[in-house]
Amino acid sequence: MTRALRWVRPEDAVTGALLVVFVVATSFVNPAFASVGTLFDLARGTIVPGILAIGVLVVLVSGGLDVSFTAIAVLAMYGAVKVVMAVGLGDHVIFVFAIAMMIGAALGALNGFLIGTLRLPSLIVTLGTLSAYRGFLLTFVGTTVIPTLPPAMRTLARANILTWQSSDGSTESLPALFLVLLAVIAVAALLLNATTLGRSIYAMGGSATAAERIGLRVRSLHIMVYSLVGVTAGVAGTIHAVMNRVANPFDLVGLELTVIAAVVLGGARIEGGHGSVLGTALGVTLVSVMNNTLIMWGVPSTWQNVVLGLLILLGTGIAAARSHRMDLA
Amino acid sequence: MQETKVITVPSEPQAGPSAVWTRRWVGTLHSNLIWLCLVDLLMCAGMTAGAPSLFWSAANFNSMAVQFPGYGILALAMVLPMITGGIDLSIIGLSNLAAIIAAFVMQSLAGPAASGVSVFLVVALAVATALAAGALAGALNAFVISRIGVSPILATLGTGLVFSGLAIAMTNGTAIFGFPQAFTWIGDGQVIGLPAPVVVFALIALALSLTLSRTAFGARAYLLGTNAVAARYAGIDVRKVILRTYVTSALCAVAAGLIISARANSAKADYGAAYLLLAILICVLGGVSPVGGSGRIVGVVLAVVTLQIMSTSLNLLGVSNFAAELVWGAVLIFTMAVSRVERGKQ
Numbered sequence: 001m002t003r004a005l006r007w008v009r010p011e012d013a014v015t016g017a018l019l020v021v022f023v024v025a026t027s028f029v030n031p032a033f034a035s036v037g038t039l040f041d042l043a044r045g046t047i048v049p050g051i052l053a054i055g056v057l058v059v060l061v062s063g064g065l066d067v068s069f070t071a072i073a074v075l076a077m078y079g080a081v082k083v084v085m086a087v088g089l090g091d092h093v094i095f096v097f098a099i100a101m102m103i104g105a106a107l108g109a110l111n112g113f114l115i116g117t118l119r120l121p122s123l124i125v126t127l128g129t130l131s132a133y134r135g136f137l138l139t140f141v142g143t144t145v146i147p148t149l150p151p152a153m154r155t156l157a158r159a160n161i162l163t164w165q166s167s168d169g170s171t172e173s174l175p176a177l178f179l180v181l182l183a184v185i186a187v188a189a190l191l192l193n194a195t196t197l198g199r200s201i202y203a204m205g206g207s208a209t210a211a212e213r214i215g216l217r218v219r220s221l222h223i224m225v226y227s228l229v230g231v232t233a234g235v236a237g238t239i240h241a242v243m244n245r246v247a248n249p250f251d252l253v254g255l256e257l258t259v260i261a262a263v264v265l266g267g268a269r270i271e272g273g274h275g276s277v278l279g280t281a282l283g284v285t286l287v288s289v290m291n292n293t294l295i296m297w298g299v300p301s302t303w304q305n306v307v308l309g310l311l312i313l314l315g316t317g318i319a320a321a322r323s324h325r326m327d328l329a
Numbered sequence: 330m331q332e333t334k335v336i337t338v339p340s341e342p343q344a345g346p347s348a349v350w351t352r353r354w355v356g357t358l359h360s361n362l363i364w365l366c367l368v369d370l371l372m373c374a375g376m377t378a379g380a381p382s383l384f385w386s387a388a389n390f391n392s393m394a395v396q397f398p399g400y401g402i403l404a405l406a407m408v409l410p411m412i413t414g415g416i417d418l419s420i421i422g423l424s425n426l427a428a429i430i431a432a433f434v435m436q437s438l439a440g441p442a443a444s445g446v447s448v449f450l451v452v453a454l455a456v457a458t459a460l461a462a463g464a465l466a467g468a469l470n471a472f473v474i475s476r477i478g479v480s481p482i483l484a485t486l487g488t489g490l491v492f493s494g495l496a497i498a499m500t501n502g503t504a505i506f507g508f509p510q511a512f513t514w515i516g517d518g519q520v521i522g523l524p525a526p527v528v529v530f531a532l533i534a535l536a537l538s539l540t541l542s543r544t545a546f547g548a549r550a551y552l553l554g555t556n557a558v559a560a561r562y563a564g565i566d567v568r569k570v571i572l573r574t575y576v577t578s579a580l581c582a583v584a585a586g587l588i589i590s591a592r593a594n595s596a597k598a599d600y601g602a603a604y605l606l607l608a609i610l611i612c613v614l615g616g617v618s619p620v621g622g623s624g625r626i627v628g629v630v631l632a633v634v635t636l637q638i639m640s641t642s643l644n645l646l647g648v649s650n651f652a653a654e655l656v657w658g659a660v661l662i663f664t665m666a667v668s669r670v671e672r673g674k675q
Contacts, residue, residue: 065482120665121619123416123482127606128661135655143651254602257486270480302501305494312487313473320478 063272090150108230116222414621424586467579
């Protein structure tokens with residue numbers, strides 16, 4: 001019973017139910033919605049935000065907030081592509097990912113050091129590094145779009161795990177990169193639920209003081225958490241470039257609040273200590289479904305931000321009201 | 330930090346009025362203000378050596394005076410929420426929405442070429458509508474934060490998306506341009522020899538400064554930011570303080586939006602996206618504590634001036650805007666790290 005509760009928490013059930021209602025209702029409004037093509041489109045659209053969201057989940061669980069991950073993602077991606085092209089390792093896609101992950105980890109570790117060791121508020125630190133990392137990228141690394149990626153990245157862009165011949169003759173495909181999202185989700189779920197590190201992150205998010213008293217090394221935990229965010233950002237940035245088939249240094253930055261919104265919708269609390277991988281996956285899917293279906297509901301797509309904002313207020317409002325009730329009880 | 334001193338000063342009866350006065354000024358000239366003054370002097374000295382004819386020119390000072398009030402007022406909008414231990418991430422969305430609302434009112438009642446008394450009434454109505462919408466938006470923020478209990482970051486993140494979303498939905502993301510001259514005067518007019526936006530900035534700064542230092546509301550705001558639990562047990566009506574805080578913040582954001590759109594003679598949903606970071610940066614630079622409880626308007630005004638001199642200098646030296654982004658981020662973190670290390674010593 002407790003085990004089942006740990007995997008499917010009430011918040012996740014609410015998000016999941018909302019998602020199911022949304023999908024079923026949309027399918028009634030527009031039968032064309034319920035198709036393999038739509039499913040593959042949605043899956044493709046959730047790869048990059050999904051990986052970014054997992055990073056954000058880890059940092060929210062730890063009791064912090066990171067808004068610099070988009071800048072890390074684009075700097076790691078662009079830097080890795082440049083390095084790989086300069087040294088001629090373009091035949092091995094693994095190098096691109098490895099370099100991007102290392103750049104991401106280093107930039108994240110700097111965030112973690114500033115937040116954990118100097119004890120500065122995470123929102124303000126990462127607002128600063130968001131600006132600084134992007135400024136560094138555009139001042140010293142480059143401002144030009146790289147139109148032709150290394151051959152291995154182009155091959156990866158074409159790789160599919162599933163193709164589907166729909167009744168009207170068009171072919172729908174699910175990119176192999178979706179496996180990366182699944183892998184990131186699986187690793188994050190294991191890390192957060194089944195390792196000492198993961199439980200320490202929850203403990204720190206619940207109360208940093210208490211975590212310190214029971215002997216957790218809060219400083220290195222901070223560096224660990226923000227490095228993990230950096231690593232996921234590096235992976236997401238690289239995948240973004242692969243999927244768009246160009247490396248654009250002006251991409252991604254500006255997405256941060258939407259990703260955080262999806263994670264919060266998935267039940268993670270900004271006060272720390274709460275949040276699950278399942279909830280985050282549901283939150284990202286919900287935002288993606290919503291963005292793709294507003295038109296079918298007759299709502300112009302220009303209303304996207306309004307609906308997303310209202311969803312956040314609704315989601316956080318319900319959570320706040322519930323925890324308020326629990327405080328009183 | 331200084332603020333707690335100001336609160337305790339009157340409780341020391343042995344200190345004479347001159348000692349209190351001196352203490353106050355020492356408090357005002359606390360470390361990061363001295364630091365800001367030094368940086369200003371250094372930059373001015375550097376520019377005097379490097380490009381005197383460009384820097385010390387009427388044209389340069391004019392362009393600086395036109396630039397800073399927009400983001401300066403947005404920074405002032407951020408001060409009160411930060412002092413109470415919160416933050417207002419919705420100010421950019423709101424300032425654009427307000428500018429678009431004002432633009433709608435003006436365009437439906439008067440064209441850009443309209444003149445006469447009626448045009449003044451239309452502009453006044455547009456400004457009043459924008460301010461009313463702002464007050465409503467601020468009240469919404471306060472409601473979500475203090476009644477529902479959502480943290481200020483998430484509450485204003487959500488409402489900010491709603492505000493900017495409404496602005497996009499109203500305009501389909503395009504710019505509205507062409508306003509009556511009576512409105513663009515807010516952006517390029519002169520009052521007793523000073524640019525109108527600078528006068529608005531100065532008036533708002535003065536009003537906020539007096540509110541914070543001379544009113545019961547100001548003292549309550551500091552107390553709420555220092556220790557919310559203590560504030561509640563002290564019998565302070567926390568909801569009322571939050572309401573006034575976020576309504577004030579929203580009204581400042583509206584003023585900034587109107588000034589920016591008057592200067593540009595256009596309104597658009599995504600103007601000034603980078604100003605959110607800038608507003609927080611200015612507050613932290615000016616000594617407003619990111620965790621609440623302390624901060625003075627004088628510091629924020631000084632930080633606005635510092636930032637304007639810095640970006641003008643970088644601009645005159647031919648450094649790209651991207652490098653300025655890098656410098657701002659680095660300065661923000663450096664300032665916080667320095668004040669953190671200093672506090673650690675105490």
